[in-house]
Amino acid sequence: MTDGAVDGDERSAWTLPDDVDAVRDALVAWYEAGHRDFPWRRTDDPYEILVSEVMSQQTQLARVADAFHAFLDEWPTTAALAAADRADVVGFWSAHSLGYNNRAKYLHEAARQVEEEYGGEFPESPGELSELMGVGPYTANAVASFAFDNGDAVVDTNVKRVLYRAFDVPDDDDAFEAAANELMPEGESEVWNNAVMELGGVACGKTPDCDDADCPWREWCAAYASGDFSAPDVPEQPAFEGSRRQKRGRAVGALREHGELALDDLGPIVRVDYAPDGEFGREWLRGLLGDLADDGLVEVEDRGEETVARLAR
Incomplete structure (x- = not known):
């Protein structure tokens, strides 16, 4: 096995198989034999x-x-x-x-x-x-x-999960990056990065599908040998439905369709429970529009007793 480490107050070590070339060849062959068509x-x-x-x-x-x-x-x-x-x-x-x-x-x-x-x-x-x-x-x-075909190893959630399970790479961003780059064949970032992300998306997901997906790394994989398929602590992506992101999108969409809108005209489009003086009323909507204004997406203008919003020009 070969050892890797990252600099810092604590050195995080991992082990890669001695026959790294075989590991690489197995993954690329698996990917090229059939992968999702995006x-x-x-x-x-x-x-x-x-x-x-x-x-x-x-x-x-x-x-x-x-x-x-x-x-x-x-x-x-x-x-x-x-x-x-x-x-x-x-x-x-x-x-x-x-x-x-x-x-x-x-x-x-x-x-x-x-x-x-x-x-x-x-x-x-x-x-x-x-x-x-x-x-x-x-x-x-x-x-x-x-x-x-001119990049370093890509390290996303899928890649971290694969490296953590297969080669006991610790849950540390520097360690993941170093291990990923050590594994990647020099000058082959295009096929390698596609392949290792495909492995994480198809065979080594949250619930692994090692045998049915014919995972090419089973003979080297520590998780496959032990049956311990725990994964790095990665924050879950919050659901889009009902989220603040969704409400921001509705506001932008409404302003694009209708042009300039007063708060009380825009509010019911953004959320069905809008009530001008309620919990999700004018003040809540002002906060949402303020975030969009900070991002340079909308403009908000007070006109005496009325406040209007429009897309930024």
């Missing part, structure tokens, strides 16, 4: 991959596929998206229940950056991609990997 796996266009990655952040993939096609039909290139009205982009996000409308704002701004700062050509390294608005390290690395 539309973003059929392209190496960095714009399309960025759209898919931003849409997939804390959003179920079942909602992403249809929205992905519709978005690209509306704005097929960074030039088209950059030229779009931001309110239309935010409205699309809300209409497709993608949650967190500020992601639409950031995607719109990132398209403008690509057009204005990079001459319409995407940067290719994770570091440069991280300079785009709203693109964090994970998304930058994913785009670099899937568009340019």
Whole structure:
């Protein structure tokens, strides 16, 4: 076995099999023999991959596929998206229940950056991609990997669960990143990252399906040998239905459809139990709109006895 460690006050060690090449080959062969067919796996266009990655952040993939096609039909290139009205982009996000409308704002701004700062050509390294608005390290690395085969190992919830179970990698972000990069074959980030995330999504989910999914790592997997399929402590994604994210989306959608609305006209659209002076009344709605205003999505104006809201221009 090979050892890995992370620097810090406490050194977290893990073990990888001695025949790492066999581990790699088994996973890639399993992936290439058959995997889920998502539309973003059929392209190496960095714009399309960025759209898919931003849409997939804390959003179920079942909602992403249809929205992905519709978005690209509306704005097929960074030039088209950059030229779009931001309110239309935010409205699309809300209409497709993608949650967190500020992601639409950031995607719109990132398209403008690509057009204005990079001459319409995407940067290719994770570091440069991280300079785009709203693109964090994970998304930058994913785009670099899937568009340019130029990334480090991607570490998401699925990957953490696989590494934790298979190789006893401790529940530590630095340890996960180090182990993932040690496992990834050099210069093969595109196929490797797709494969290891597929393993976590299909064979090594919350409830593992090792034998039926023909998991390629069973002979090396510590969890398979012991029967202990515990997983890292990952916060659960809150349900969208009834959430504040949903209410934000309704507010944006209503303002897009109706234009300027007074609070008492907007409130009943956002939630059926709206009562002007109640618990979920004007003050609650002001707080919701204040959050959206902080994100640059709406504008709120007091006009004497009346307060109105509209999408930010």
